[in-house]
Amino acid sequence: MMVSFIQALLDGLMVGGVYAVISIGLTLVFGIMGIVNFAQAEFLMIGMFVAYFLWSVLGLDPLVGSFVAFAVVGALGYVLQRTIIKRVLKAPAVAQVFLTVGLLIVLENGALLAFGSQLRSVSVSYQTLSWKLGPFFISVPYLAAFAMSVLSGLALWLFLNRSWFGWAMRSTAQDPMAAQLIGINTDRLRAIAFGVGVGLTAFGGAVVLPYLSVFPTIGGQFIVLMFTVAVLGGLGSVAGAVVGGLAVGVITSVSALFLPVQLQNLVLFLVFIAVLAFRPDGLIGSAR
Amino acid sequence: MTILAVSNLSKSFGGLHALSDVSFTVAQGEIVGLIGPNGAGKSTLFSTLMGLHRPNGGAVELAGRPVAGRKPHVIAAMGMTKTFQNVSLFTESSVLDNVLIGGLLHSGVAEARAEAMACLRRVGLTDIADRAAGSLSFPERARVEVARALCTRPKLLLLDEVMAALNTAEMDDLLGLIRQLRGEGLTLLVVEHHMRAIMSVCDRVLVLNFGKLIADGSPADIARDPDVVRAYLGREYAE
Amino acid sequence: MKRARNLLVAGAGLALALILPMAVDANGYAVRVLTLVLLFAAMAQAWNIVGGLASQMSLGHAAFFGLGAYTSTLLLIHFGLSPWIGMIASALVGGAAAFALSLPTMRLKGHYFALATLAFAEVFRVAANAWSSLTGGPVGLSIPYGEPSFLMMQFQDTRSYYYLALSAFAVVTVVFAAIKFSSLGYRLRAIRENQAAAEVVGVQTTKVKIQAAVISGCLTAALGTIYAQLNFFFDPDSVFAALQISIRVALITIVGGIGTVVGPLVGAVFIIPLEELTNVLFADKAAGLSQLVYGLLLIVIVLIQPRGLAALVGSALARRPKTSGAGT
Numbered sequence: 001m002m003v004s005f006i007q008a009l010l011d012g013l014m015v016g017g018v019y020a021v022i023s024i025g026l027t028l029v030f031g032i033m034g035i036v037n038f039a040q041a042e043f044l045m046i047g048m049f050v051a052y053f054l055w056s057v058l059g060l061d062p063l064v065g066s067f068v069a070f071a072v073v074g075a076l077g078y079v080l081q082r083t084i085i086k087r088v089l090k091a092p093a094v095a096q097v098f099l100t101v102g103l104l105i106v107l108e109n110g111a112l113l114a115f116g117s118q119l120r121s122v123s124v125s126y127q128t129l130s131w132k133l134g135p136f137f138i139s140v141p142y143l144a145a146f147a148m149s150v151l152s153g154l155a156l157w158l159f160l161n162r163s164w165f166g167w168a169m170r171s172t173a174q175d176p177m178a179a180q181l182i183g184i185n186t187d188r189l190r191a192i193a194f195g196v197g198v199g200l201t202a203f204g205g206a207v208v209l210p211y212l213s214v215f216p217t218i219g220g221q222f223i224v225l226m227f228t229v230a231v232l233g234g235l236g237s238v239a240g241a242v243v244g245g246l247a248v249g250v251i252t253s254v255s256a257l258f259l260p261v262q263l264q265n266l267v268l269f270l271v272f273i274a275v276l277a278f279r280p281d282g283l284i285g286s287a288r
Numbered sequence: 289m290t291i292l293a294v295s296n297l298s299k300s301f302g303g304l305h306a307l308s309d310v311s312f313t314v315a316q317g318e319i320v321g322l323i324g325p326n327g328a329g330k331s332t333l334f335s336t337l338m339g340l341h342r343p344n345g346g347a348v349e350l351a352g353r354p355v356a357g358r359k360p361h362v363i364a365a366m367g368m369t370k371t372f373q374n375v376s377l378f379t380e381s382s383v384l385d386n387v388l389i390g391g392l393l394h395s396g397v398a399e400a401r402a403e404a405m406a407c408l409r410r411v412g413l414t415d416i417a418d419r420a421a422g423s424l425s426f427p428e429r430a431r432v433e434v435a436r437a438l439c440t441r442p443k444l445l446l447l448d449e450v451m452a453a454l455n456t457a458e459m460d461d462l463l464g465l466i467r468q469l470r471g472e473g474l475t476l477l478v479v480e481h482h483m484r485a486i487m488s489v490c491d492r493v494l495v496l497n498f499g500k501l502i503a504d505g506s507p508a509d510i511a512r513d514p515d516v517v518r519a520y521l522g523r524e525y526a527e
Numbered sequence: 528m529k530r531a532r533n534l535l536v537a538g539a540g541l542a543l544a545l546i547l548p549m550a551v552d553a554n555g556y557a558v559r560v561l562t563l564v565l566l567f568a569a570m571a572q573a574w575n576i577v578g579g580l581a582s583q584m585s586l587g588h589a590a591f592f593g594l595g596a597y598t599s600t601l602l603l604i605h606f607g608l609s610p611w612i613g614m615i616a617s618a619l620v621g622g623a624a625a626f627a628l629s630l631p632t633m634r635l636k637g638h639y640f641a642l643a644t645l646a647f648a649e650v651f652r653v654a655a656n657a658w659s660s661l662t663g664g665p666v667g668l669s670i671p672y673g674e675p676s677f678l679m680m681q682f683q684d685t686r687s688y689y690y691l692a693l694s695a696f697a698v699v700t701v702v703f704a705a706i707k708f709s710s711l712g713y714r715l716r717a718i719r720e721n722q723a724a725a726e727v728v729g730v731q732t733t734k735v736k737i738q739a740a741v742i743s744g745c746l747t748a749a750l751g752t753i754y755a756q757l758n759f760f761f762d763p764d765s766v767f768a769a770l771q772i773s774i775r776v777a778l779i780t781i782v783g784g785i786g787t788v789v790g791p792l793v794g795a796v797f798i799i800p801l802e803e804l805t806n807v808l809f810a811d812k813a814a815g816l817s818q819l820v821y822g823l824l825l826i827v828i829v830l831i832q833p834r835g836l837a838a839l840v841g842s843a844l845a846r847r848p849k850t851s852g853a854g855t
Binding site: 036084087088091093094095097098099101102103104105106108109110112113216224227228231235260262263265266269270272273274276277278 | 584586630631632635637638639641642643645646647649650653654656657770774777778781785815816818819821822823824825826828829830
């Protein structure tokens with residue numbers, strides 16, 4: 001029992017690292033623009049498709065393809081922000097919610113039209129490999145995805161804390177007027193932030209491709225999970241998303257020991273509602 | 289007869305003591321002024337009295353009944369209500385509908401509407417009952433806010449800077465209204481920045497500074513109190 | 528004057544609604560679309576109590592709708608209970624669920640409220656899929672086919688269902704209008720505009736919000752029963768659907784005019800035939816195309832009037848004082 005519990009804990013932490021990265025985008029966009037992007041999970045789906053086709057056409061490993069996925073989806077996000085999202089920045093929450101819901105529908109059904117509804121998966125050499133560590137097993141694809149997530153998390157941290165862009169973004173989030181006065185192009189910055197946000201989510205989608213199949217409606221499986229992670233950590237807090245991601249990974253993985261697989265999501269939803277009810281600003285830190 | 293008795297009321301936000309051990313009483317039929325520099329805790333005191341903030345310690349009695357820690361609507365039903373510093377009308381509703389809300393505390397819609405008209409008459413605004421509250425001038429807004437409070441049938445009314453943004457003539461009109469309301473039996477506790485207004489209308493003045501009550505006396509005494517002059521009046525009176 | 532005119536317009540509209548199905552085939556496609564228009568208008572009107580009057584953006588009304596469909600249908604299957612009585616049971620269950628949801632979400636605003644309600648409905652979708660012994664799981668439930676009768680809410684022709692939906696819409700609209708102009712309506716508007724100011728003049732925020740939520744939940748659940756009877760079949764993913772139910776009813780209300788009495792009908796008359804049209808035009812060509820068009824329309828509607836949705840919120844309110852001025 002103890003062994004299986006620790007095994008679940010390990011699996012949960014590894015999966016949770018990925019959850020953190022895909023949710024950071026959501027929290028980043030909210031932190032900087034105050035927009036809750038209901039379409040965020042669709043960019044995970046697009047990232048998976050990009051990585052899948054890079055593998056099937058060029059034979060590129062999804063872990064390598066993840067960088068391309070980041071770039072492609074990041075560019076898409078940049079364009080979407082500059083053309084569509086920016087128009088509702090000052091609009092009421094109702095308009096923002098429905099715009100991103102519209103985007104969700106368009107992206108999901110666009111993918112359905114383009115790729116059909118079948119499941120696609122890659123095959124890579126390490127797919128079923130696992131290392132034995134005492135009584136425990138470390139799944140290699142899990143570990144690889146986790147390592148890539150840690151890497152991208154670190155890169156983002158450097159980007160936000162050590163680069164001019166990061167500084168400018170934080171200034172824009174705090175006081176857009178003042179940011180403009182000191183010469184920051186806030187429009188472009190928001191677009192970059194949105195691009196980085198959805199790009200990271202796509203990156204996270206690509207690195208899980210070795211152990212998950214991709215299909216157009218896969219976003220639906222991740223949307224509440226991502227919101228749970230983001231809200232758990234406090235919407236707008238990047239550090240919070242990391243803790244939230246690991247927590248959600250462990251919760252789903254450990255609850256699988258006691259509950260049938262269909263009910264795992266149920267636990268997640270209940271955690272989500274409870275967090276919203278008692279700590280709407282997240283378990284750690286405060287929003288924005 | 290004492291209508292409001294506040295003893296050792298304290299309120300802190302995080303580590304910041306917004307109110308420390310504030311004690312005072314207000315007698316039936318009085319007009320009491322509450323002054324103090326910005327950030328002294330005047331609005332916090334009103335919000336805490338009304339139950340919008342939960343006090344950390346101390347007691348508040350309204351006509352002999354304890355109210356500290358109760359919900360705002362309960363306190364309103366017991367006979368105390370307040371207006372807001374940045375006039376907080378329901379801007380998208382009509383003037384009449386704004387005032388009517390107060391009447392719903394004790395009557396149905398039809399009766400509340402009649403009572404709201406009566407309250408508008410008391411503050412001299414019957415002719416604009418159907419206008420959108422958002423379209424009013426500052427003096428009109430202040431009066432609508434007072435009318436809404438009156439419609440709850442209060443014994444004690446807390447006025448939080450209703451005269452902000454008014455010119456001298458408009459202020460005098462409003463002071464007239466305050467005296468008239470007292471004449472009708474209401475007790476008032478008034479926060480105001482304009483010293484002249486406070487000095488001319490109040491029977492008694494309380495002075496808050498850094499969350500502590502530093503003086504309590506007649507307007508003339510307050511104006512001479514060295515602590516008060518140091519904390520607050522010096523600059524204001526110099527202008 | 529104004530009131531008389533409004534009643535006249537309502538009467539004319541009702542007369543038109545009554546004779547409209549006579550003009551088309553009793554079992555045809557047109558009657559079915561009209562029935563859906565009215566059913567969704569009714570659902571949007573029920574949502575309007577919470578979303579419009581209390582201004583709480585619920586994205587979880589599918590929870591009540593689905594509970595309503597399951598409650599009456601399970602009572603019908605296992606106990607042969609008439610759906611009319613089942614509908615009352617559904618309303619009670621829906622009201623109880625709305626009460627339960629109100630407690631943790633009471634203090635949430637804007638996005639947070641939307642997210643919490645969305646997750647709430649998802650809980651039911653997942654649970655209904657998992658709890659197969661009760662709900663039939665993903666297979667869904669079918670209404671036992673019997674001799675058509677009013678008592679069992681089963682009819683020979685689609686036209687009868689149309690009148691059922693019309694009655695439901697009329698009932699929900701009357702409830703909405705009654706609330707809007709009652710003390711509850713005044714209190715809800717006061718809370719929406721300034722909660723603290725409402726509280727100090729005696730409004731019990733918690734109680735008022737719960738009342739609105741429970742009434743809305745009851746009505747939505749009752750409509751779930753009608754949907755089940757109309758459709759003969761449903762599964763967890765159709766009645767507890769976030770997009771097809773929760774978001775759609777909110778969208779209909781917002782497009783039509785949130786907080787207004789006519790908004791939900793206007794929105795439903797616009798959106799439902801539009802969806803049907805895109806389905807007819809594109810559905811056989813490729814799965815997803817009609818949905819894609821629907822999503823694009825959604826984006827376009829928001830973009831043409833980024834303030835439009837809000838303007839609809841606002842104009843309803845800004846117009847009110849003037850109209851009440853004209854009325855007195």
